[in-house]
Amino acid sequence: MFVARIALTVCLTLGVAGGTAMALSRTPENQDAAAPISSLPEGEGQALTAEVCGQCHSVGMFANQRKSRDEWNATIGRMIEKGMEAEEDELYAISDYLTEKLGKSDQAASIPS
Ligand code: HEC
Numbered sequence: 001m002f003v004a005r006i007a008l009t010v011c012l013t014l015g016v017a018g019g020t021a022m023a024l025s026r027t028p029e030n031q032d033a034a035a036p037i038s039s040l041p042e043g044e045g046q047a048l049t050a051e052v053c054g055q056c057h058s059v060g061m062f063a064n065q066r067k068s069r070d071e072w073n074a075t076i077g078r079m080i081e082k083g084m085e086a087e088e089d090e091l092y093a094i095s096d097y098l099t100e101k102l103g104k105s106d107q108a109a110s111i112p113s
Contacts, residue, residue, distance in 0.1 A: 039063040045097030052086045052094060053079070062102070069099040 039060040040046050053059050056079075067075065073095055076084075086094070 041101040043097065043101050045093050046101075048090060049094050049097050052084065052090060055084070056082070066102055066104050067098070068104055069095065072098040072102070 040050055040063050050059050053062070062075070075098075076091060076095060
């Protein structure tokens with residue numbers, strides 16, 4: 001009984017604070033539309049990467065990953081095997097973007113701006 005009342009209080013508090021966000025995310029259509037592009041860091045190549053890498057799955061599935069250039073290139077290679085289509089110069093741009101924005105922290109820091 002006591003535990004239940006605490007849980008209810010927490011729910012109500014969160015409901016007031018996050019009222020707008022909860023109202024938005026409750027609609028299923030919004031969830032898919034809102035997540036993909038905004039989950040990639042801004043920068044040159046963001047739109048291209050979102051477009052090419054978002055064809056088959058959400059870009060959110062890899063936006064939290066951190067890889068070296070070799071590892072991202074290997075990922076790009078695997079996606080090509082799965083049927084990804086892109087021009088060669090687009091692949092280089094995507095590789096640059098992923099390495100710079102979703103690189104391992106020590107590497108990302110060493111890239112001159
Ligand atoms: C032609 C469709 C397609 C495109 C385009 C595509 N992917 Fe994928 N991707 C897949 C499929 C299919 C899987 C496998 C999903 C699974 O493991 O269940 C996958 C899985 C992944 C995975 C997790 C498994 C792994 O091999 O690492 C990552 C990371 C990934 N994709 C990143 C990317 C990136 C980055 C791009 C853009 C360069 C991209 N994908 C574009 C189809 C695609």
